[in-house]
Amino acid sequence: xxxxxxxxxxxxxxxxxxxxxxxALHGLGWGGVEHVRVGKTIExxxxxxxxAAAEAEVKAMCEKLLAxxxxxxxxxxxx
Amino acid sequence: MKAAVIVxxxxxxDRDCKVAIERSTGAQVxxxxxxxxxxxxxxxxxxxxxxxxxxxxxxxxxxxxxSPVMSEVRAAADRGVATVGICNGFQVLCExxxxxxxxxxxxxxxxxxxxxxxxxxxxxxxxxxxxxxxRQATMTVGxxxxxxxxxxxxxxxxxxxxxxxxxxxxxxxxxxxDIAGIVNKAGxxxxxxxHPDRAFEPELGSADGAIxxxxxxxxx
Numbered sequence: 001x002x003x004x005x006x007x008x009x010x011x012x013x014x015x016x017x018x019x020x021x022x023x024a025l026h027g028l029g030w031g032g033v034e035h036v037r038v039g040k041t042i043e044x045x046x047x048x049x050x051x052a053a054a055e056a057e058v059k060a061m062c063e064k065l066l067a068x069x070x071x072x073x074x075x076x077x078x079x
Numbered sequence: 080m081k082a083a084v085i086v087x088x089x090x091x092x093d094r095d096c097k098v099a100i101e102r103s104t105g106a107q108v109x110x111x112x113x114x115x116x117x118x119x120x121x122x123x124x125x126x127x128x129x130x131x132x133x134x135x136x137x138x139x140x141x142x143x144x145x146s147p148v149m150s151e152v153r154a155a156a157d158r159g160v161a162t163v164g165i166c167n168g169f170q171v172l173c174e175x176x177x178x179x180x181x182x183x184x185x186x187x188x189x190x191x192x193x194x195x196x197x198x199x200x201x202x203x204x205x206x207x208x209x210x211x212x213x214r215q216a217t218m219t220v221g222x223x224x225x226x227x228x229x230x231x232x233x234x235x236x237x238x239x240x241x242x243x244x245x246x247x248x249x250x251x252x253x254x255x256x257d258i259a260g261i262v263n264k265a266g267x268x269x270x271x272x273x274h275p276d277r278a279f280e281p282e283l284g285s286a287d288g289a290i291x292x293x294x295x296x297x298x299x
Contacts, residue, residue: 016187016253068141068174070181071228
């Protein structure tokens with residue numbers, strides 16, 4: 001099973017990197033771009049046949065290491 | 080008096096801390112590798128130094144927080160041993176949940192490296208008792224992710240409980256409420272972004288950092 005974890009700063013937390021990218025896109029003429037957020041994706045294979053168990057496991061990984069839930073939120077995809 | 084400096088792969092202020100503590104207090108300082116599973120006996124002070132532990136991979140301090148020795152550091156701090164995290168060390172303490180909040184990318188995206196003037200907001204802590212009678216201290220910051228963040232409720236609590244120890248007089252990185260350093264509720268764990276280890280002798284531009292190490296070890 002392949003796991004994809006998407007980690008982003010929470011909505012209330014200023015994403016200065018997103019802001020800089022947004023300004024750069026504006027500078028290139030894409031004036032309609034708004035609310036850019038820069039996050040990261042962490043992908044890995046997981047030896048597990050059971051999707052529910054895998055999801056619980058990946059969530060535990062997020063809470064323990066992959067995300068800092070003080071400032072970040074995460075979303076897990078399994079395929 | 081005995082202190083330990085924890086050395087992570089990527090720490091770069093570990094030796095500065097050792098020299099700073101030795102010269103400002105005369106304490107014996109042991110270097111402890113992050114992979115060790117025990118701390119030296121009889122420690123009066125533990126310092127987590129600045130640097131780029133584990134190359135700042137994933138998040139600053141995230142990997143270091145899981146180092147084998149850190150469970151010993153947590154246990155020692157729970158027993159009341161004075162523990163200071165400087166810069167990257169502050170990030171590690173936040174990642175471990177030993178201090179509230181987190182350090183974000185600097186507001187202007189720039190790495191800031193300069194001397195900063197600090198307000199000594201609380202001189203009643205075991206780390207700042209020596210600053211009594213002075214309102215200000217000067218130390219150097221060197222950080223790209225030193226922008227202290229916590230939710231408003233946490234910030235109110237930190238301010239209300241006197242846990243804000245240092246504030247920037249001219250905020251260099253966007254830190255919430257100008258916070259440069261905080262202590263935990265018990266008052267024995269301090270995290271700060273400015274480097275007392277880079278300000279312990281007049282030749283370095285300021286000797287104000289020496290007072291912090293002297294205060295921390297005064298009761299030892």
